[in-house]
Amino acid sequence: MLALLMLQTAHAQRPAEISFQDRPVLPEGRMGERVQSLLETLNSGSPDRVRRFLSEDCDESFRKVAPVDRHIGVFLSVHRDTGGVDFHGVRSYTPERTGETVVIVKDRNYGSWRAAVLRFTGAPAFLIAGINFNDARTPSDVGEPLLSRVEAEHEIEALVNRLVEKRVLSGAVLVARGEKILLTKAAGEADKRFHVPNNVDTKFNLGSMNKMFTSTAIVRLVEQGKLSYEDRISKYMDESWLPREVTDKITIRHLLTHSSGLGSYFNAEYQQS
Structure with a gap:
């Protein structure tokens, strides 16, 4: 894992106008019980606990999704990503958002804020009919x-050490401000065996992260007038890879937006190469 962290310490951004308030109490009655059950399920990391939550606290419409x-x-993915969550409060907005209850939690791995946006059925059961997990603004x-x-x-160093101890992070970290490197640190194992x-x-192995660098380079070349998004790729490659009848139909824009129709190249031939 490679983490690149960009840090701004000199100037604070002007805070956005607050249009919400957070109250550190669970909803009353059955809704509060459902929220408490959700939190316990998220923190359990247990498939059996998730099954029980779906059966006892969720509406059939949600189960059928x-x-x-x-x-x-x-649920298990959220548990792995967060290391568990701690309840902070219930968020209300101005103007009011009807039909949803927003529960704010803090994850235990990164210390970041998350929102569980819930929809409930009506009284008296108040079963959970929808759940969305999102990043949240600071309470x-x-x-x-x-x-x-x-x-x-x-x-940052304390965060890295915490993630290493929890076996969440194995990689290298670079923190820079402008051209100045503030912190470099490596942790974990490159080969566990x-x-x-x-x-x-x-x-x-950067994997798909290289797409960001490629896209940025293409945009720069377009700005410099050296190529166009509408250029056919046949202008830049011969038939050693694809026949001309194919490359004449594909533009650079198609490649950047993953809409060329070329399909996946992770086939048997790729695996054997």
Whole structure:
């Protein structure tokens, strides 16, 4: 895992106008019981607990949205990503958002704020009819002062150490401000079988992260007038890869938006190469 963190310590952004308030209490009655059950399920990491939650606290319409195994997969994924969550409050908005209850929690891995947006059936059961998990803005009753450079470095290093201890992070971290590198750190193992430790020079498989760099480079070339989004790719490649009748139909825009129709190249030939 390669983490690139960009840090701004000199100037605080002007805070957005607060249009919400957070109250550190669960809803009353059955709705509060459903929310408490949701939190316990998220923190359990247990497929059996998820099944019980779906059966006892959720409406049939929600259960039918996906197979049970997929529901379980989502809950276990949230548990892995967050390391569990701690309840902070229920958020209300101005103007009011009807038909949804927004529960604000703090995840235990990263210390970030998450929102569970819930829809309930009517009284008296108040079964859960919908759940969406989103990132959330900092609660209205929590202050987050701008950190100095040294404080920020200490916070980031503590975060990295915590993630390593929980076996969430294995990789290298680079923190920079402008051209100045503030912190480099490696953690975990590059090869768990042979216990080879990561270092700051370890090479990682970037996977699809290279698409961001490619897209940015293409935009720069377009700005410089060196190519056009509507150029056919036959202008830049011969028939050693694809026949001309195909490349004449595909534009650079198609490639950037994954709409060329080429399909997946992770086929048997690729696996054997």
